[in-house]
Amino acid sequence: MKPLAGFLLVSSSLSLCCLLLSKFLEPEYFSSAEFDVRVINGFRTNSSLPLVIWCSSDDHGDIGGRALQEGDDFGWVARANFWGAAAHFLCTVKWDGMRKRFDAFVAGRDGRRCGPLRKCSWLVREDGFYFSSDEVSWKKDFSWF
Template identity: 30%
Template sequence: MTYDYTIHVLNKLPQNNKLRLHCASGDDDLGTHTIDVGYDFHWHFCDGWTGRTLFFCHLYWGSKQIAFYVFRSKWAYRCWLDCYWEARSDGIYFSGKNPPGALEKKYDWHT
């Protein structure tokens, strides 16, 4: 059985700050995008029966950046068909549903 997932990466930085991101898997390169505050960059995919799907994103905000996995098949239980990530000024937050419930800080920015 396969499931259809949606990954969301939302720019929740302070007003007038753009977020640049590049997301990809081993099979799909989603390209580099620059998104405004409040914008939700999202995509859909079907997790294959082999259970080896992996997506990562590299986020850039000014001189700060971070690269991390946004989906791994073995994490599927953490995402109720949606993985929701927010880029904020103090780091990257996660919720396993959309609309998100309480978000948990997962990563700090690197300089």
């Protein structure tokens, strides 16, 4: 094999490897990315009081909200820019005299933890707020107070 042909083969192989890595390892940092964000009413003793949620973003403005009965959800698509930033969604949640503001999505924090499916789910329960990237395994992130 001639030296130039060997160099081109190695160069092409490296380019292909870099392309594959950028597509599969951390896609949110190599292109603009969309994340499915969802907040679910996970109260077990909800009675007749709904969980009220209202969300907004500096970039997207007021995205609205709703009153969620047990099992209902409120969701939207968060878009992070090329650098994995510029997406921040803040929500206020109220239920039976309790009120909590929380960061439902922050691109720099959630880009990796939302997993390869880019699913960022919150389950709100009586004892706090749980996060999941697959809606199967939930981890308590913080309490109401």
